Amino acid sequence: MDPRLFVFLTVARLGQLTQASKRLNLSPSSVSSQIAALERDMGATLFVRGSRGMKLTASGRTLFSAAEQMEALWNKTSRDVRATQEGVSRVRIAASHTTAELFLPRPLGRFRAQWPETLINLVMTNSETVLDMVTDGAVDVGIIEGTPVRGRLHHEKLWTDQLTLIVSTQHPLAHRESVSIPDLTALDWILREEGSGTRRVFERALEHAGFAVSELNVMMRLASLRSILAMVANNIGVSVVSRAIFGAEEITVSGVVPVSIVGLDLTRTLEAVLPGANITTRVEQLLDQLRHDARIRQKA
Structure with a gap:
């Protein structure tokens, strides 16, 4: 995936060049030059620059939609390749304190019993940090408590x-x-x-x-x-x-x-948060266990 697309997506999501440069750990001039180069290659103006930030043009919105799909596919492929290289499957989870302590032990126990070869990496933190970790691709799935939806993330209500x-x-x-x-x-x-x-x-x-x-x-x-x-x-x-x-x-x-x-x-509601629709088989199997536990609790 063209690295300039990651820069483009970050600027589009934050709407500010300065904020995007901090998120990417690049200088504002570097971010600006990469956007300009991408616009030249595309033959289209992607942003309207103004005192209140940068807004996508019609061409920019078209690229944004396609770039998000490419990013999701790239992230999924990267995870699958790493898992194949390491010879193991792995599920990375970030969960809020309440969900980690009260709601996850039972379904994670069933998941572990069914796929003992799969490594489970679990980080317990607050819901805002969970959202940041999912957004940044640091984890495969997040479990949060009643937090507002972030546009590019997929939310699924569980409990x-x-x-x-x-x-x-x-x-x-x-x-x-x-x-x-x-x-x-x-x-x-x-x-x-x-x-x-x-x-x-x-x-x-x-x-x-x-x-x-x-x-x-x-x-x-x-x-x-x-x-x-x-x-x-x-x-x-x-x-x-x-x-x-x-x-x-x-x-x-x-x-x-x-x-x-x-x-x-x-x-x-307690929800699962995913970076997109393209997820690994193991993450889907984990979600099945979470959904099953939610149904059991609802009937109890």
Whole structure:
């Protein structure tokens, strides 16, 4: 694949020459000259340059569509060639903390049992970083929590999940079935870090109800579900986590109880994110296991 097409795609997606040069680790003049050379070879103007950035022309949009298909095929072929060279098949996964700890162990166990020769590389991070890794081709598939769609990525909904307020069994609210949204402002909070899917869903639910996270007393921002559970169990603060922790075989929960928040919709979807439609056979087989697990949980 012509390297200039990668430069073209990056500029088209970011819409700014400076941002594209940083992403590509090239100088702005180098990016500009490669775009100009591509335009000369194509015999067409690909971008309209303006003070607000670079926008695709009609010819540019035609090339963009074809280049995306070429990029997807190139990435798939590169992965297949590397797997053949190494003599093994490999699946690279990036997953959010909640999905990695609560939803992936069972389907990954079945996948491993069926194809024991396949190596599984799993990175656990927040949903925004997962999206970046899929976009950059660092992984074959990402698993995220209720995150907005990025244009060039393929999203597939798998599980439906519900967030819930959790408090220590020693907390005054432990014997309450529910609380109101205004009650939340009087609590000490332990939330997930910025970029977390769980945090984003909670923030948006508050915004829809006319409130904001800035109105809460946030004491801690933690990236680990288990550390949040430990802090809440010791009555340091309250938090919002997946209701799936209760009854989950994958994690031991003690010292905390769920409390419903009246008027706050905390339903979300957990999704697989792929770089495109062209995926390896092993990734498709992995997706089959994830879909199967989602159906089982839905019936439970």
